[in-house]
Amino acid sequence: MDPMSAKPSANRTACKLRLQVPSALRAPGAGYFKRLGDNRREFEMDTPRQFNTFQEMVDVLAPNTPHALVLDWWRRLERAVDYYFVAYFGRIRPKPREYRAVFSADSRIGSVAASQIDKLRRRRNEIAHGSSQSLSSVEAAAFAESAWRLAWMIGSAVPNDRALESGAALVV
Numbered sequence: 001m002d003p004m005s006a007k008p009s010a011n012r013t014a015c016k017l018r019l020q021v022p023s024a025l026r027a028p029g030a031g032y033f034k035r036l037g038d039n040r041r042e043f044e045m046d047t048p049r050q051f052n053t054f055q056e057m058v059d060v061l062a063p064n065t066p067h068a069l070v071l072d073w074w075r076r077l078e079r080a081v082d083y084y085f086v087a088y089f090g091r092i093r094p095k096p097r098e099y100r101a102v103f104s105a106d107s108r109i110g111s112v113a114a115s116q117i118d119k120l121r122r123r124r125n126e127i128a129h130g131s132s133q134s135l136s137s138v139e140a141a142a143f144a145e146s147a148w149r150l151a152w153m154i155g156s157a158v159p160n161d162r163a164l165e166s167g168a169a170l171v172v
Contacts, residue, residue, distance in 0.1 A: 054148060058141045066140030067127055073147035074124040077117065080151035087158040087168035096121060108157040117150055 051057040061069040081099055082092040094102070096118060103114035120143060126132040163169040 054145075058144050062137040062141040062144070066135045066137050069140045070124060070127050070135065070143045073144040074120065077120065077147040077151045077154075080154040081117070082171075083163070083168050084154050084158055086171050087162050087166045090166065092171070103154075106157060109153060113150055113153055116146060120147055120150070 049060060051060070058069065061072075081094065085092055085094050085099070085102075088102075100114045100118055103109040103117070104111035123132075123143065127135055158168060160169075
């Protein structure tokens with residue numbers, strides 16, 4: 001009797017369970033076992049990637065982890081908003097309607113930037129809370145670049161002496 005025909009369902013299952021992931025499909029940074037000979041193996045970990053520029057970071061993260069890129073840059077923008085509010089009002093975590101009004105009134109930031117921040121906030125909420133089905137790497141890169149530019153604009157609206165006097169430089 002042929003062993004493959006004895007229990008066809010069990011054999012198919014066994015074959016399915018013997019899948020091996022090709023090295024090209026492994027997650028970066030996951031590492032791999034390197035054969036040393038004499039049936040010995042050594043685990044080698046890939047070196048973590050260090051980014052030197054914003055563009056390098058976006059080029060790597062956008063195609064691999066677009067959701068993480070969006071959430072990361074939203075948090076950075078949120079910290080810039082906190083920095084501004086600590087410097088001028090002595091507190092953090094303004095409500096969206098509040099920072100829209102304040103930023104619209106500030107000539108260094110303006111209403112266009114305030115509406116862009118609100119647009120990014122809504123998109124981030126869709127992504128973070130699952131109401132968005134997909135996110136392309138191009139969209140994630142555009143989100144990160146917008147958040148980066150807005151964070152610099154908001155941070156630049158706080159003079160250094162004001163940041164030091166208010167404690168914003170230490171708090172945020």
